[in-house]
Amino acid sequence: MRNIAFYSLFFHSPDLGLPTACRIGPAVSNLTRDQQIQIISALTEGMSIRATERLTGIHRDTIMRLGARVGRGCAELHDRMMVGIRTGRCELDEIWGFVGKKQKRVQRHEIGHKGDQYTFIGLASSTKAIISYRTGKRDSENTDLFIQDLRQRVIGAPEISTDGFLPYKNAIRDAFDGRASHGVIVKTYSVTNLAVKDAARRYSPAEVVAVSREVESGFPAYISTSYVERQNLTLRMSQRRFARLTNGFSKKLTNHAAAVSLYVAHYNLCRVHEALRTTPAVALGIMDRVWTIGNLLDATLPLAAAEIPRAATKRRLSFTVIDGGKK
Numbered sequence: 001m002r003n004i005a006f007y008s009l010f011f012h013s014p015d016l017g018l019p020t021a022c023r024i025g026p027a028v029s030n031l032t033r034d035q036q037i038q039i040i041s042a043l044t045e046g047m048s049i050r051a052t053e054r055l056t057g058i059h060r061d062t063i064m065r066l067g068a069r070v071g072r073g074c075a076e077l078h079d080r081m082m083v084g085i086r087t088g089r090c091e092l093d094e095i096w097g098f099v100g101k102k103q104k105r106v107q108r109h110e111i112g113h114k115g116d117q118y119t120f121i122g123l124a125s126s127t128k129a130i131i132s133y134r135t136g137k138r139d140s141e142n143t144d145l146f147i148q149d150l151r152q153r154v155i156g157a158p159e160i161s162t163d164g165f166l167p168y169k170n171a172i173r174d175a176f177d178g179r180a181s182h183g184v185i186v187k188t189y190s191v192t193n194l195a196v197k198d199a200a201r202r203y204s205p206a207e208v209v210a211v212s213r214e215v216e217s218g219f220p221a222y223i224s225t226s227y228v229e230r231q232n233l234t235l236r237m238s239q240r241r242f243a244r245l246t247n248g249f250s251k252k253l254t255n256h257a258a259a260v261s262l263y264v265a266h267y268n269l270c271r272v273h274e275a276l277r278t279t280p281a282v283a284l285g286i287m288d289r290v291w292t293i294g295n296l297l298d299a300t301l302p303l304a305a306a307e308i309p310r311a312a313t314k315r316r317l318s319f320t321v322i323d324g325g326k327k
Helices: 033-043 049-056 060-081 140-153 167-175 226-238 253-269 280-284 293-300 310-317
Strands: 008-012 019-023 089-099 115-124 130-136 159-162 182-189 208-217
Touching (some): 089 140, 089 253, 115 226, 115 253, 167 182, 167 208, 253 280, 253 293
Parallel strands (some): 089 159
Antiparallel strands (some): 008 019, 089 115, 182 208
């Protein structure tokens, strides 16, 4: 017998006195495995929360909670899986996004969790695997944390190619003790596009008129960020939260970070790369087969921290001190 939550309930409108249809979706704990697979498959193929709701008939709040829970599990899975990596060359880049509102509308108390949020990506050039990633402000602190995370995951000192973002130089030098070969590629754009410096206002690629390559340390054999820039396009097309000129942007930083973690796990483990003819994880040697969405759910849901019901939290916090004992 199907759960009663699948059926339409009717109640009388207090204003008109007419019956109104109300569809109630199942909670996350009541979702079947097939429903979970449908939701995660839709989210990893660039569909929005509301579009997934219309296709599956499941309430958007339930979809949001499942996506956030699986995303947290994906972050934990990545931390456990992506260690001891051997790669000869890495490409690093950042992709722009925003949370809640555009940067110009952010108030002082919202600076940390609203506005521009960049996702740093560290890509192994030969296997196209995402080794390290981090979401946050595009500043020196997050750059240092991102490079330190990359250092802890790779063995040795691979060649590293980055763009001209200045904090990379010191961060790579400190994390790899000056042993990494670091090259910087600097692109000069047309004068017309240089007038628009804000990433939030650029909706088409600028025309590149010149490219220069500079060696920051060591002896890099090849300096390029083409692979990681192409991966940025895959991210923007696979996650609705990164699509421009829509209202599908993230409203909370925690959900934004969970969506990025879900994308990275799906990209590494489930999505067959057209050039590799397999997944980046298999090409990297950390997996022996291509994962399905069901495999991803089986691995990540147990890793996700159990959510504390909001109502239960409020009940624990609301108490009254009374006089006890016998008079």
